[in-house]
Amino acid sequence: MPNHWQKELRLLLGIILMASLAGMLTGKPLSFLLLGLLVYLGWHLYQLARLAHVIRQDGQDGPRSTGLWTGIVREINALHAEARQREDRLSHLKSRFQEAVTALPEAVVILEQTGRIDWMNPAAGRLLGIDCSASAGSSFQDLVRDPVLEEYLDNKAFEEPLVFSPPANRSKIVSMLVTSLGRHQQQMIVASDITRQYHLDSAQRDFVANISHELRTPLTVISGLLEQIQTGDSELPADKRSIELMQKQAIRMGELISDLLTLSRLELNKQPPAADEINVPELLAEIAEEARTLGKSTHHVIQLDIESPASLRGERKELRTAISNLVTNAIQHTPNRTEVRIRWQADKEGAHLSVSDNGEGIAARHLARLTERLYRVDTSRSRDTGGTGLGLAIVKYILERHGTELEISSKVGRGSTFTCQFPVESIIRPETIRGIESS
Ligand code: ADP
Numbered sequence: 001m002p003n004h005w006q007k008e009l010r011l012l013l014g015i016i017l018m019a020s021l022a023g024m025l026t027g028k029p030l031s032f033l034l035l036g037l038l039v040y041l042g043w044h045l046y047q048l049a050r051l052a053h054v055i056r057q058d059g060q061d062g063p064r065s066t067g068l069w070t071g072i073v074r075e076i077n078a079l080h081a082e083a084r085q086r087e088d089r090l091s092h093l094k095s096r097f098q099e100a101v102t103a104l105p106e107a108v109v110i111l112e113q114t115g116r117i118d119w120m121n122p123a124a125g126r127l128l129g130i131d132c133s134a135s136a137g138s139s140f141q142d143l144v145r146d147p148v149l150e151e152y153l154d155n156k157a158f159e160e161p162l163v164f165s166p167p168a169n170r171s172k173i174v175s176m177l178v179t180s181l182g183r184h185q186q187q188m189i190v191a192s193d194i195t196r197q198y199h200l201d202s203a204q205r206d207f208v209a210n211i212s213h214e215l216r217t218p219l220t221v222i223s224g225l226l227e228q229i230q231t232g233d234s235e236l237p238a239d240k241r242s243i244e245l246m247q248k249q250a251i252r253m254g255e256l257i258s259d260l261l262t263l264s265r266l267e268l269n270k271q272p273p274a275a276d277e278i279n280v281p282e283l284l285a286e287i288a289e290e291a292r293t294l295g296k297s298t299h300h301v302i303q304l305d306i307e308s309p310a311s312l313r314g315e316r317k318e319l320r321t322a323i324s325n326l327v328t329n330a331i332q333h334t335p336n337r338t339e340v341r342i343r344w345q346a347d348k349e350g351a352h353l354s355v356s357d358n359g360e361g362i363a364a365r366h367l368a369r370l371t372e373r374l375y376r377v378d379t380s381r382s383r384d385t386g387g388t389g390l391g392l393a394i395v396k397y398i399l400e401r402h403g404t405e406l407e408i409s410s411k412v413g414r415g416s417t418f419t420c421q422f423p424v425e426s427i428i429r430p431e432t433i434r435g436i437e438s439s
Pocket of ligand 1: 325329330331333334357359361362370371375376377378387388389390391392393416
């Protein structure tokens with residue numbers, strides 16, 4: 001650059017010298033000097049116009065210049081090129097950021113200081129029920145239209161997240177956080193779908209409340225009877241009856257706690273079940289024998305149909321508990337003399353174990369909820385027969401761990417069937433099953 005300035009100075013001096021010489025020769029020194037300076041000025045104006053053209057072209061390389069302007073144009077071109085690169089980098093970064101935020105399952109909304117939407121991702125549309133195409137520039141509060149949300153945004157107490165159900169999506173529970181973005185006083189709203197967690201938490205709270213109630217009932221009976229005995233009002237035979245009653249309640253509490261422990265062990269156990277070789281026909285014969293003893297006083301008829309010799313791979317203790325629960329239920333929740341049928345079959349679809357009865361059956365509205373913890377069709381009757389309300393929940397967990405589900409079908413007045421369908425993979429030597437089929 002200094003080089004260009006020196007050249008420029010020399011050029012100016014040269015023009016003045018030439019103009020003075022020509023002026024002295026013609027006797028008009030001032031006119032020639034003025035003419036020389038006008039030419040010099042005109043040339044610079046021309047270069048300025050070219051420079052303005054280069055700048056207008058927004059960084060496109062303009063025509064080559066000479067003299068002092070060569071350096072200036074080159075500098076401007078370099079600055080333009082650098083600005084272009086920076087812009088490219090920024091727009092690349094911006095599009096990557098937007099791609100990432102667009103792919104997020106969380107709703108993200110950027111709000112202007114005025115509360116209008118500057119930008120939002122598609123998840124915000126889905127979760128909060130906002131029409132993405134018409135959202136930019138609209139007021140966020142007007143689009144979501146929820147009084148709880150309005151109050152939260154007006155109060156500006158953003159230390160705690162807001163948990164609410166968006167009016168356009170009432171089945172969802174959303175947790176929303178608002179963060180200030182600082183520079184332009186924008187706000188970023190991040191909302192996530194916590195519906196599943198919320199329901200799990202409330203199921204957990206309900207369960208704790210229900211189980212406390214279940215445990216308190218026998219305790220109340222026991223402490224009431226103990227009080228009576230302590231006051232010494234009752235005669236000896238009555239005391240014996242009281243003791244029997246207390247024993248019954250204590251057994252009930254023990255069963256409840258034992259079922260609770262089984263359930264919690266199953267829930268916490270993330271390990272796959274053991275791969276014992278279970279001789280199912282033998283196991284079912286054992287269970288049927290126990291059931292005959294249990295159903296003796298009620299004259300229940302236990303029938304065992306073994307239609308396949310197939311053995312299963314799984315955890316024997318767990319499967320024994322599951323099948324026993326089904327058989328015990330079939331005795332406890334059906335009238336005297338009911339027929340209970342335990343059936344074992346296998347075919348190319350897998351192995352099928354069913355426990356059916358011709359008892360009173362269960363109304364269709366209860367079927368989907370039967371495996372919920374503490375769900376009973378008839379609470380008082382279930383308690384009388386010694387049920388804890390956890391039996392089918394335990395069966396469900398055990399079967400899930402063994403890759404199968406519990407199917408329940410029932411008709412009021414006809415009876416119920418509980419079926420476990422085991423996949424072919426859990427049958428030991430399934431080729432023997434095909435052999436049976438082909439024979
Ligand atoms: P419980 O300890 O009460 O037996 P379960 O979870 O094992 O609890 O069963 C839940 C409810 O399902 C029972 O209270 C009963 O109302 C109903 N149930 C289960 N098995 C049968 C069946 N074979 N026949 C009729 N009702 C049944």
